[in-house]
Amino acid sequence: MEFAPEIEAAIAHVRDDVARLHAELTRYGLVVWTGGNVSGRVPGAELFVIKPSGVAYDDLAPENMILCTLDGEVVPGSAGSDRHPSSDTAAHAYVYRNLPEVGGVVHTHSTFAVAWAARGEEIPCVVTAMADEFGGPVPVGPFAVIGDDSIGRGIVETLRGHRSRAVLMRNHGPFTIGADAADAVKAAVMLEDVARSVHYAREAGPLVPIPQDAIDRLFDRYQKVYGQTGEAGR
Numbered sequence: 001m002e003f004a005p006e007i008e009a010a011i012a013h014v015r016d017d018v019a020r021l022h023a024e025l026t027r028y029g030l031v032v033w034t035g036g037n038v039s040g041r042v043p044g045a046e047l048f049v050i051k052p053s054g055v056a057y058d059d060l061a062p063e064n065m066i067l068c069t070l071d072g073e074v075v076p077g078s079a080g081s082d083r084h085p086s087s088d089t090a091a092h093a094y095v096y097r098n099l100p101e102v103g104g105v106v107h108t109h110s111t112f113a114v115a116w117a118a119r120g121e122e123i124p125c126v127v128t129a130m131a132d133e134f135g136g137p138v139p140v141g142p143f144a145v146i147g148d149d150s151i152g153r154g155i156v157e158t159l160r161g162h163r164s165r166a167v168l169m170r171n172h173g174p175f176t177i178g179a180d181a182a183d184a185v186k187a188a189v190m191l192e193d194v195a196r197s198v199h200y201a202r203e204a205g206p207l208v209p210i211p212q213d214a215i216d217r218l219f220d221r222y223q224k225v226y227g228q229t230g231e232a233g234r
């Protein structure tokens with residue numbers, strides 16, 4: 001299937017990004033073996049790119065990423081289409097169909113986030129890093145077995161209208177969303193960091209909640225002021 005030149009260029013860019021970003025999951029210790037996956041929406045098209053199922057992270061490359069429609073179907077004849085897409089493709093596709101503002105989806109089995117998911121317990125907002133990144137607690141989504149829209153529906157129903165870009169799918173693990181694949185990967189990295197900190201804090205004693213007005217101020221600042229803006233940020 002051929003696309004307009006500008007769409008082909010967008011597809012190539014997302015392939016490069018998604019292939020490269022998988023290395024961030026191993027770099028930050030968020031996955032073992034072939035667990036987890038990253039996808040990115042193709043701007044201007046009803047398409048997204050996701051990794052092939054069960055392929056070693058060291059072997060992932062732009063040309064073996066898999067191009068899918070928003071129904072989660074592999075685009076016939078596209079680069080990489082000789083392989084099966086990630087086993088979580090249906091979940092990623094459901095998110096893209098139902099949350100049009102989402103440009104990237106990530107799933108990991110990062111240890112501390114999975115431990116909170118195994119207890120079906122949301123991570124309370126007790127450190128400023130959570131207020132900055134998630135604007136409050138990280139919620140728990142329903143238990144759902146892989147293979148149909150169940151996981152995707154659980155992600156969307158939990159995160160729609162929620163500040164958090166991360167959800168702990170009960171008994172499974174975290175899914176994160178973002179404006180693009182890099183933003184979703186950042187959410188996954190920061191999620192595991194706060195999941196670990198709050199886990200150890202609670203082991204040592206009672207947690208001290210942050211007042212809601214302070215959470216609101218921290219989130220607003222971080223989303224609008226933190227980092228570089230303008231030319232310096234390019």
Ligand SMILES: O=C(CO)[C@@H](O)[C@@H](O)COP(=O)(O)O
Pocket residue numbers: 034035036037051052053054055085086087088107146
């Ligand atoms: O969590 C699961 C399966 O339950 C998957 O994310 C994990 O095994 C990775 O699968 P893929 O290699 O993306 O098919």
